[in-house]
Amino acid sequence: MIRRTHTCGECRETHAGQTVSLNGWVNRYRDHGNLIFIDLRDRFGMTQLVFDREQKGGSQALLDAADKLRNEDVIAVTGVVRLRASDPNPKLATGKVEVVVTELEVLGKTQNPPFLPDDTAKLPNEELRLKFRYMDLRRPRMQQILALRHKVYQTTRRYFDENGFLEIETPILYKSTPEGAREFIVPSRNVPGHWYALPQSPQLFKQILMVAGCDRYMQICRCFRDEDPRADRQAEFTQVDLEMSFVRREHVMDMMEGYVRRLWKDVAGVDVPPIQKMTYREAMERFGIDRPDTRYGLEIRDISDVAAKMELGFFKEALAKGADRPKFNSKRGVVKAIRVPGGGGAEKLTRKLTDGYNEFVRSFGAGGCAVVKLNAQGMFETGIAKFVEPVKTELTAALGLQPGDTVLFVADAYAVCTKALGELRQKVARDIGVVPKPGAEGGPWNFLIVIDFPMFERDKETNRWVAMHHPFTAPRDDQAEAFVKADVDDEVTIESIVSAGYDIVLNGQEIAGGSIRIHDPAVQGKVFQLLGMTPEQAKEKFSFLLEALSYGAPPHGGIAFGLDRLVMNFAGTENIRDVMAFPKTQIGADLMTGAPGFVTPDQLAEVHLKSTWTPPPASPGGG
RNA sequence: GGGGCGGUAGCUCAAUUGGUUAGAGUACCGGACUGUCGAUCCGGUGGUUGCGGGUUCGAGUCCCGUCCGCCUCGCCA
Numbered sequence: 001m002i003r004r005t006h007t008c009g010e011c012r013e014t015h016a017g018q019t020v021s022l023n024g025w026v027n028r029y030r031d032h033g034n035l036i037f038i039d040l041r042d043r044f045g046m047t048q049l050v051f052d053r054e055q056k057g058g059s060q061a062l063l064d065a066a067d068k069l070r071n072e073d074v075i076a077v078t079g080v081v082r083l084r085a086s087d088p089n090p091k092l093a094t095g096k097v098e099v100v101v102t103e104l105e106v107l108g109k110t111q112n113p114p115f116l117p118d119d120t121a122k123l124p125n126e127e128l129r130l131k132f133r134y135m136d137l138r139r140p141r142m143q144q145i146l147a148l149r150h151k152v153y154q155t156t157r158r159y160f161d162e163n164g165f166l167e168i169e170t171p172i173l174y175k176s177t178p179e180g181a182r183e184f185i186v187p188s189r190n191v192p193g194h195w196y197a198l199p200q201s202p203q204l205f206k207q208i209l210m211v212a213g214c215d216r217y218m219q220i221c222r223c224f225r226d227e228d229p230r231a232d233r234q235a236e237f238t239q240v241d242l243e244m245s246f247v248r249r250e251h252v253m254d255m256m257e258g259y260v261r262r263l264w265k266d267v268a269g270v271d272v273p274p275i276q277k278m279t280y281r282e283a284m285e286r287f288g289i290d291r292p293d294t295r296y297g298l299e300i301r302d303i304s305d306v307a308a309k310m311e312l313g314f315f316k317e318a319l320a321k322g323a324d325r326p327k328f329n330s331k332r333g334v335v336k337a338i339r340v341p342g343g344g345g346a347e348k349l350t351r352k353l354t355d356g357y358n359e360f361v362r363s364f365g366a367g368g369c370a371v372v373k374l375n376a377q378g379m380f381e382t383g384i385a386k387f388v389e390p391v392k393t394e395l396t397a398a399l400g401l402q403p404g405d406t407v408l409f410v411a412d413a414y415a416v417c418t419k420a421l422g423e424l425r426q427k428v429a430r431d432i433g434v435v436p437k438p439g440a441e442g443g444p445w446n447f448l449i450v451i452d453f454p455m456f457e458r459d460k461e462t463n464r465w466v467a468m469h470h471p472f473t474a475p476r477d478d479q480a481e482a483f484v485k486a487d488v489d490d491e492v493t494i495e496s497i498v499s500a501g502y503d504i505v506l507n508g509q510e511i512a513g514g515s516i517r518i519h520d521p522a523v524q525g526k527v528f529q530l531l532g533m534t535p536e537q538a539k540e541k542f543s544f545l546l547e548a549l550s551y552g553a554p555p556h557g558g559i560a561f562g563l564d565r566l567v568m569n570f571a572g573t574e575n576i577r578d579v580m581a582f583p584k585t586q587i588g589a590d591l592m593t594g595a596p597g598f599v600t601p602d603q604l605a606e607v608h609l610k611s612t613w614t615p616p617p618a619s620p621g622g623g
Numbered sequence: 624g625g626g627g628c629g630g631u632a633g634c635u636c637a638a639u640u641g642g643u644u645a646g647a648g649u650a651c652c653g654g655a656c657u658g659u660c661g662a663u664c665c666g667g668u669g670g671u672u673g674c675g676g677g678u679u680c681g682a683g684u685c686c687c688g689u690c691c692g693c694c695u696c697g698c699c700a
Contacts, residue, residue, distance in 0.1 A: 028660075035657035048660070071650080089660055112651055115634050120661075121649090122635055127692045180700030200700075227699040235699095363626095363696065470700045531700095575693095585692065 002076035002105050009045020011097050015081040020099060022047060023107070025138065026073045036066045039092075040077070040099075043143045048089065048098040049077055056080075057102030065104050071116055072135075074108035077101045117142075126577070130591040133582060145571045145579055148267065152567055153220060155266045156240050159259055165218040165242060170205035172198060172222070177541055179471065179531075181225035184235075187607035198224035201560060203470060204545055206243040207517055210556035211548045218242040220563065228586070232509070232565060232576050235588050240566075243558030248477070249500045249516050252557045253277075253449055256504060256512060259561075260447065267570050270445060275504070279452040281328060288336075288422020290453070293508025294446045296434045297344075300336050300421045306394045307335035307411065312387045314367060318411035326492060330415035330458070338425055342404020345432030346373070349406050353431055354383075357424060361410055366420035370409040378403045426508070439507065440572030448505040452476065455483070455499040456530065464532050465494065469501045471527050472545075473515040474557075476500045484523060488530050500557070511566060514559025521549045 004023040011020060027041035036051040051066035052058050057079070069075065079101040089095035114131075115124040117138035123129065129136040136142060157167065176183055176197035183197040199205075201223045209217045219241045226235055240259075244252055257275050264270045283292050286299045307315045321333030340346040357369040371383040380388045388395060399407060408428070410420050429435050437443035455475055456465040467473060475483045476498045486493045501515035518524045524546060528538035539546065567579040577583035584590050604611060 028662095030659045030662050031656090032659065032662075033656040035659080037659050037662085039660075050658085052657070054657080084658095087658065087660085091660075095660090112633065116650075118661095124634055125630080125692070127630090128634080130692090177700090182698080203700090225699060228697085230699085231694070233699070467700055472700095586694090587691090589691090591692090 001107065002078055002103065004076070007044035008040050008042040008047045009093060011047055011081050011094050011099065013083060013096050016083045016097060018081050019078065020081055021076065021078045022049075022099065023076045024074070026069050026071055026075060028071065029069055031067060034063065036063065036069075038066070038069060038075075040075070041138075041140075043140075043147075045094060046092055047094045048084075048092070049079065050082075050098050050100050051104075052100060055100050057100070062101070062104060065106070066101070069106070070110065070112075072110040072113050072138075073106060074110075076105040076107055078103040127585075127591060130577070130583070130585065133592045137581065142578075145567065145573070146581065148570050149563075149567045149579060151267050152263065152563065152570070155263055156218075156220060156259070156563075159262045160216075160218040160242065163216070163255065163258075165216040166214055167219060168209060168214065168217050169219060170199070170202040170209075170221065174199045177204075181227050184224050184226050187609055189607050192608040200225050201239060202241055203472065204542075206241060206558060207472065207545065207556065208548050210243055210245045210517075211551065211553045213245075215245045216243070217558075226588075229576075229584070229588075231574055232568065234564070234576055234580065234583060236584065237576075238563040240561040240563050241558070242560070243556060245554040245556045247516070247555065247557055249451070249502060249557060252514060252516070252559055253451075253502055256514070256559050256561075257449070260504065263566065264445065268440070270439070272445060272447060275447040275449050277449045277451055280450055280454065280498075281452065283448075283450050284418050284422075288418045288420075288425060289508075290450055291503065291505040291508055291510045292448065292450075293426065293429070293435070294448060295436045295444055295507055296429050298338055298340060298425050298429055298434070300338055300418070300425060301399055302334055303337050303395065303398050303409075304334045306391050306398050307409075309391050309394070310387050311390075312370075312384060314370075315409075315411045318367075318413070318417070321413050326496070328414060329492060329495060331413050333412065334414050334417050335409060335411040336417050336421050337399060337410075338408045338421060338428065339399045339401060340406045340408065340428060340432065342374070342402060342406075345428075345434055346404060346406040348432045349428075351382075354406075354408070357408060357427070360427060361420040361424055364420040364423055365416045366410050366412045368410075369420075369424065370411075372407050372409075374401055374403055374405045374407070376403050384409070438569070438572050440570055444507075445569075446507050450503045450505055451501070452498045453501045453503075454495060455479075455497045455527075456494055458495075465530050467527065467531065469499060469513065469515050471531055472517045472524070474500045474518045474523065480523065484526055494530065502559070504559075504561075506569060509565060509569075510562070511569070512559050512561040514557065516555070516557035519549055519553040519555050521546050524549060 002021050005021045008022055008024045022040055024040040024042040027039040027046055030037040034053055038049040039046050040049050051063055053060055053063050077099065079099040081097050082100050084096055084098050113135055114128060115135060117135055119139050119141045173186060173196040176185060176195060181200050183200065186196040186198065188194040188196060202219060202221055206217050221239055221241050222236060223239050224236055229235060244255065261272045264272045280290055283290055288300050304319060308319055315335050318333040318335060322329060322331040323333065325332040340349060354371045361369045372385050372388050373381045375381050395401065408424065410417050439445040453468050455468060455473065457468050459466045479497050483497050499515060503510050504512040518527065525538065564576050564579050568576060571579055573579065582590060582592065589595065
């Protein structure tokens with residue numbers, strides 16, 4: 001085999017006159033009969049080859065061989081680098097030179113490919129790209145993303161190594177802990193009737209590594225959650241997972257901020273300014289969501305005081321809900337509004353759109369969305385105009401209204417109202433086109449650290465308390481005492497307890513989340529109790545953790561970054577599959593390998609299983 | 624589990640209110656051509672319109688079911 005002396009992205013004017021060998025794929029051939037051009041591609045670039053009978057080293061045999069080459073054949077060539085003085089190709093980095101081939105070796109002939117790995121052509125449908133993943137990955141764009149991802153790995157390892165972290169692997173076959181996300185389970189062969197689960201995250205192992213004295217741990221690890229995917233979510237994904245001993249939350253936040261800075265500097269060449277912190281309360285109040293997109297305004301205002309003076313039935317009804325509860329209690333009724341400024345998008349809010357908003361907020365459990373417009377003459381129009389008119393002065397002051405503005409109202413219990421408007425805010429922003437381009441395309445990188453999350457929230461279905469982050473999250477230092485003393489039935493107090501958790505948000509997307517952990521077995525026991533676990537159940541599920549914590553556990557905390565989402569940001573894609581070499585579809589299928597597939601009855605028997613699934617009645621054909 | 628969009632040649636797409644033999648570009652095959660770089664020119668192969676059923680004189684088109692892909696709600700401690 002002719003082995004390459006250079007890559008296809010390497011040759012420049014300085015190589016002129018040199019004899020080189022190249023390996024690669026035929027990206028394109030231009031056959032002029034007695035003169036043939038080939039663009040040869042590898043992951044480093046593209047170089048034009050020339051086959052010319054009348055050049056030194058050329059021959060009819062060489063031409064005949066080149067004549068048979070087709071797109072995506074794998075070849076090796078030797079030839080002389082020549083300047084393209086009169087007709088350089090400005091589209092190629094190597095466009096000022098070409099290689100005049102004297103020797104050709106076909107290393108791998110292709111059958112007619114289902115599609116060509118061409119970034120300039122329209123992409124074939126994703127089903128096909130996933131089935132022939134190796135063909136899709138040949139595209140320079142995909143190679144670039146794979147390289148970006150590699151760079152993220154390397155920068156990550158370097159940064160944490162420099163900061164004293166040990167990279168330690170944790171088990172993939174793990175114990176089932178059926179809280180949280182649905183788990184993938186794996187039957188045990190040696191212990192009949194028993195099961196492993198694949199980890200949703202290495203959470204407990206990394207805590208135990210802290211108890212083990214490892215001081216600082218990091219891992220780029222695979223996590224598994226058997227839940228339906230989304231554009232930015234897969235059942236199998238990668239986290240940059242870390243944990244630190246002898247820290248308060250400020251120390252972890254500093255470390256993760258340093259990581260973000262280093263990553264953006266090394267991978268994107270961007271200097272990230274100091275990251276602002278915002279409390280969960282403020283995020284919910286201003287943006288209606290715990291991961292605010294701060295790239296645009298359209299902030300939410302609580303106008304309950306003004307609304308109380310309006311003779312509007314559904315405002316009054318909403319405000320009457322939980323009126324005895326504290327101000328930010330989830331069940332207390334409120335009226336909130338978004339002002340869409342005139343000249344800043346309000347004119348794009350057609351009747352059709354605002355009618356749709358009514359339906360939209362209903363999907364989040366709110367009763368509806370009221371609308372009013374302030375016309376150029378400063379008169380309220382449409383929707384609830386006649387109810388607003390009497391409180392015009394107060395509402396104008398509360399929202400800073402200007403002629404031309406449109407106001408969107410939602411009235412409901414605090415949690416519902418906030419959620420509905422938070423989602424509506426993002427939809428309105430998209431509808432009126434005020435969302436900037438992604439950072440990777442030159443838009444802003446708006447980072448935010450959100451802190452002071454509630455420890456617990458009510459599960460909508462069971463009405464039981466669930467941990468907002470996870471059950472190992474500590475209360476904020478100054479909340480610990482109140483938490484331990486709190487009666488488990490004291491709903492208002494429990495809801496008000498704030499944790500030592502923190503999230504990093506980038507342009508409205510959660511890219512990392514973590515917390516200081518509980519290292520006191522008594523506090524941990526209290527959490528389990530609150531979550532409705534008896535001491536026996538807690539022991540059954542987490543005795544190893546409680547035991548570990550009782551043998552001298554250092555204060556510790558950590559965080560996990562969603563690595564796939566980091567790469568998505570650098571690559572400027574909204575599709576998580578684009579940043580994974582071998583992603584799965586909506587039903588968790590790998591279209592290339594055909595997973596999931598059948599196993600033999602013997603394989604099942606070996607792990608003490610019998611499938612209850614029966615094939616549906618045979619239907620000829622299929623899709 | 625719910626909602627939405629899509630599936631026509633290897634690929635990207637077209638096909639009037641349901642109406643003749645389902646077309647085009649590209650890829651592929653054959654031929655011509657010594658400076659192309661989306662090469663060009665000439666000719667050709669290629670289709671169970673995802674699958675199954677129904678309505679109709681007639682279905683790519685309408686209806687029902689189903690499979691697959693994508694988006695989304697639920698879900699994602």
